[in-house]
Amino acid sequence: MKPAAFDYVRVASKREALEILAEHGEQARIIAGGQSLMAVLNMRLAQPKVLVDINHAGDLHDLNVERGHLLVGAAVRQVELMDRASLADEVPLLARALPWIGHFQTRNRGTVCGSVAHADPSAEIPLCLVTLGGRVVLESLKGKRREVPAAEFFQGVLTTARRPDELVSEVHFPLADPAVRYRFREVAMRHGDFALVALAACIRDDAVELGIGGVSDRPVLRRLPRGAELPEALNAFAWSLGAQDDVHASAAYRRHLVRELGRQLIEEQDHARAS
Amino acid sequence: MRAPADQRFPIRLQLNGRTRQGHAEPRMQLCDFLRYELGATGVHVGCEHGVCGACTVLVDGVASRSCLMLAVQAHERRIDTVESLARDDVMNDLQQAFSRHHALQCGFCTSGILMSCVEFLERVPEPDEAQVRDMLSGHLCRCTGYTGMVQAVLEVARQRGAQQQAPQQQEALENTHV
Numbered sequence: 001m002k003p004a005a006f007d008y009v010r011v012a013s014k015r016e017a018l019e020i021l022a023e024h025g026e027q028a029r030i031i032a033g034g035q036s037l038m039a040v041l042n043m044r045l046a047q048p049k050v051l052v053d054i055n056h057a058g059d060l061h062d063l064n065v066e067r068g069h070l071l072v073g074a075a076v077r078q079v080e081l082m083d084r085a086s087l088a089d090e091v092p093l094l095a096r097a098l099p100w101i102g103h104f105q106t107r108n109r110g111t112v113c114g115s116v117a118h119a120d121p122s123a124e125i126p127l128c129l130v131t132l133g134g135r136v137v138l139e140s141l142k143g144k145r146r147e148v149p150a151a152e153f154f155q156g157v158l159t160t161a162r163r164p165d166e167l168v169s170e171v172h173f174p175l176a177d178p179a180v181r182y183r184f185r186e187v188a189m190r191h192g193d194f195a196l197v198a199l200a201a202c203i204r205d206d207a208v209e210l211g212i213g214g215v216s217d218r219p220v221l222r223r224l225p226r227g228a229e230l231p232e233a234l235n236a237f238a239w240s241l242g243a244q245d246d247v248h249a250s251a252a253y254r255r256h257l258v259r260e261l262g263r264q265l266i267e268e269q270d271h272a273r274a275s
Numbered sequence: 276m277r278a279p280a281d282q283r284f285p286i287r288l289q290l291n292g293r294t295r296q297g298h299a300e301p302r303m304q305l306c307d308f309l310r311y312e313l314g315a316t317g318v319h320v321g322c323e324h325g326v327c328g329a330c331t332v333l334v335d336g337v338a339s340r341s342c343l344m345l346a347v348q349a350h351e352r353r354i355d356t357v358e359s360l361a362r363d364d365v366m367n368d369l370q371q372a373f374s375r376h377h378a379l380q381c382g383f384c385t386s387g388i389l390m391s392c393v394e395f396l397e398r399v400p401e402p403d404e405a406q407v408r409d410m411l412s413g414h415l416c417r418c419t420g421y422t423g424m425v426q427a428v429l430e431v432a433r434q435r436g437a438q439q440q441a442p443q444q445q446e447a448l449e450n451t452h453v
Contacts, residue, residue: 002307004302006280008284008345010348034348035340035343038344038345039323049280053348099409102413103410105338108338109340109344192413
């Protein structure tokens with residue numbers, strides 16, 4: 001339960017981080033909040049040769065609204081977003097999902113981009129990013145800066161489109177559309193545990209974009225009809241996710257949660273209170 | 276700043292208000308550094324993957340898992356552990372409330388929980404029960420249960436609120452909270 005040995009480099013800028021990634025490739029890992037990576041290191045599930053600490057890189061702490069998106073830099077912590085008073089207006093889905101992420105003690109250090117780069121299938125931030133149609137910015141020293149749609153970025157359990165020399169330098173969340181209602185729900189063994197099923201919805205008058213986390217090997221988004229056709233569409237969606245039995249829940253229970261909570265989330269009256 | 280894997284890096288930090296120094300290999304977790312290099316054995320190491328919360332300390336005033344941080348990351352930072360709470364062997368108000376409400380038995384989880392409570396009560400001075408329970412959900416206690424802790428935290432919040440309204444007692448309040 002102690003990490004294997006690695007060189008530690010504290011970088012002062014994004015460029016310095018990219019230089020180390022260019023030199024060491026997949027032998028190097030970026031550490032920001034460490035709330036996922038340190039556990040992985042402690043259990044020796046990863047044994048990088050070089051650990052690159054970006055907490056002191058001043059140009060990775062940006063948190064801005066630009067071109068219709070909320071831009072979140074690689075070193076921005078989850079607590080910073082939760083403390084952002086305007087977030088409920090800017091990206092209401094994210095504002096509703098953040099309290100479900102771990103615990104306040106882990107949100108204090110955990111970063112938004114770190115959760116995206118880690119790509120746990122049950123994680124809330126990747127689910128929100130996919131559901132909203134957000135983008136992941138990947139930068140490397142030699143290659144071109146890439147802006148990858150979230151749905152293409154997440155490729156499987158802890159697997160993404162990031163190349164070994166690339167840094168997840170920003171993620172972009174589209175700003176709220178006034179015609180859309182945003183809702184989030186999650187079921188876990190205890191509040192703050194990994195989600196058995198997490199649901200994120202963008203609800204319009206005629207249709208719904210429903211994102212599901214925790215069931216498939218990545219967040220999955222589907223457009224569903226409203227009204228009488230919804231139950232059948234939800235059932236087909238639930239079966240399409242390839243749910244698996246594990247120690248926490250059966251595949252059948254996960255499908256049930258997708259159908260039942262999906263229906264509740266979409267059909268319930270508007271939240272009486274902001275959550 | 277570079278620290279090679281096989282070398283011990285000199286680390287200087289503020290521990291409970293005092294400047295302390297020690298050495299750590301890059302891979303050394305902050306919790307082990309605090310215990311074995313600096314002797315702060317009030318930091319308890321439980322699961323070592325961020326779930327149980329026993330190792331929670333304040334890093335620049337913010338509750339953090341010290342098993343999910345490296346000692347080298349704490350260089351030139353301010354760290355507060357459970358040892359910061361009592362003054363002259365007198366427990367602070369939070370510790371006394373935990374004792375009064377039987378909020379601990381074996382005590383292994385308690386030092387981390389107390390440090391979470393310290394930051395929580397600064398951020399949320401007048402919490403309701405649901406907020407306290409949400410904060411405690413970041414900790415595992417396997418012998419006492421959480422009811423006594425909830426009562427203790429709510430009582431301290433009420434006491435501190437009452438003292439805020441009595442300015443002549445302000446100094447006493449500050450002395451209990453370092």
